[in-house]
Amino acid sequence: MIGRLIDGRYQVRSRIARGGMATVYLATDLRLERRVAIKIMHGHLADDNTFKTRFVQEARSAARLAHPNVVNVFDQGQDADMAYLVMEYLPGITLRDLLKDYKRLTPEQTVDIMDAVVAGLAAAHQAGIVHRDLKPENVLLADDGRIKLGDFGLARAVSANTATGQALLGTIAYLSPELVTRGVADARSDIYALGIMMYEMLTGEQPYVGEAPMQIAYQHANDSVPQPSSKNPAVPHELDELVHWATARDPNERPSDARELLLRLREIEPLVRGTADAALLATAPVTSAMGETAPLAATRVLDPAISSAAVAPATDEPGETDASKLAATAQRRHRRGYWIFAFVLLLTGLAAGTGWYFGAGPGALQAVPETATLTPDAATDVLEDAGFAVVLDERNDPVVAEGLVSGTDPAAGARAQRGSAVRLFVSLGPRILTVPQVLGMSEADARAALGEFTVADEAVEQFSADAAAGTVIALLDGGGAPLPPTYAERGAITLVVSVGPIPDVTGLPAADAEAALVDAGLTVGHGEDVFSDDVEAGIVVSQTPNADPMHPGDTVTLVVSKGPDLVEVPNVITGQTVAQARAQLEALEFAVSSNVPEFLEGAVVATVQSPAAGERVKRGSEIQVNFG
Structure with a gap:
């Protein structure tokens, strides 16, 4: 596909990813001169109307949504035997990639990502669309910080909630109990999947595991999702409750749709971030000192209702006494004013200092620069120039060459405090993996088993008398040689698939x-x-x-076959000598015998031949030429 021009408009540049139904490529829209992602249905599914309908449904479902947290769909069509879907291109990673790198996320990071995902899903639910395949692989984290929800390949209208004949749709780890037991999916099924995703983000693992898919499905249908804090004590109580609410086994006990979940999520966000209590503590001194104590004190002193009788006992010089009382009160008021003024100055200084510290000082947040594919020395210089301390580390990377930088923690683009440590990963090259035993498997099963490698889109077909058609009979490396038992992660592999034995046509017309x-x-x-x-x-x-x-x-x-080689016997007894008859017959490749001695053949005329002239006999047969 690389280099192919689709529909006279989209020039395919490289492959981005491959799924069970389609492969996604990076392409250039020659008409609008922009990069796009183009999803092309696998060729072996092109004749399946169910898959075609689902593919077109994805385009229509996504095209109905216009939301900053949903991947935009630009175009959909058919080129020859290929169905394709054109979407916006978002350079970055998926949430699954992020979880692989970081194992689990902080509550704050989880809230940030879930806010965007739930907002996008709320737009879908408002448009009457149920996603039905929510999982970390379908959450895209762009390099510029955007978070978008994609892959509406299983989406359906909310009213179409019965999956007849195909109860288990989506990925088994995120399927709701009602989808497992009754094959019914609505907006609340999406909420359940979001709850499972949130649990995985907070704990670094899925709540249910098993050796077979049916074991996991059984747990979804019969068990309750545990609290994330049981695996990660750092998870706040509010997120425990949110996960519990979203993953209730009874759909009626979950949020009715993503909008309801989003409202609750945004209510608890300040609590998760710890900002609500801090805000109250910061405003409390100001309120008590300036908003209540000072004005009330001044009012009490200056209130005209205060009489001399109420202020002090009578004296011989009430006017003088009243004057001294007022002077004392004024002095106290001035002293209180100085304290209030000093307190305000102190708060102002603290605010200014805090603003400087977090805005331009050591505590300021700075975006971590991109260093991937640089040498370690060059990457260290870039990070130190940006104000970070560098800690060197190593990790395998299937893309970045050994010895070059494969990334950082925090990742490029993330914001971290100046002076904080950034872990700089130097690539060890790809992991060397044991190649799974896939010979004898179907092509689809082999591709699934080889998921950690890059399997060529097109398999090599080969006749085989020993393997059933459609089964894998060999694996080739990127150069076309037989694949060794161990191979580099994401290394290129080509499948050799049997098309059955060569037809044996001998004996047929x-x-x-x-x-x-x-x-x-x-x-x-x-x-x-x-x-x-x-x-x-x-x-x-x-x-x-x-x-x-x-x-x-x-x-x-x-x-x-031309059949037997038959030749017509000529007439050799019409006045010819035996010698002449022998020469004529041997020229036609017959064997000749005679009762005439050889030395007389030139003188004796042949009078008898057998077989007779005109008969058809096999070339090389014996012909008798006699006299008598």
């Missing part, structure tokens, strides 16, 4: 034999026909080659 070979995908060639005493004329005597390895399109050469 030539026309039937040729038709059988053409139907098997072979090209037919013809050798020189041969005489045969055992095979009648027009029947195939032999085919070459007649053994493995052969591939569709190769040539099989047929040799057809």
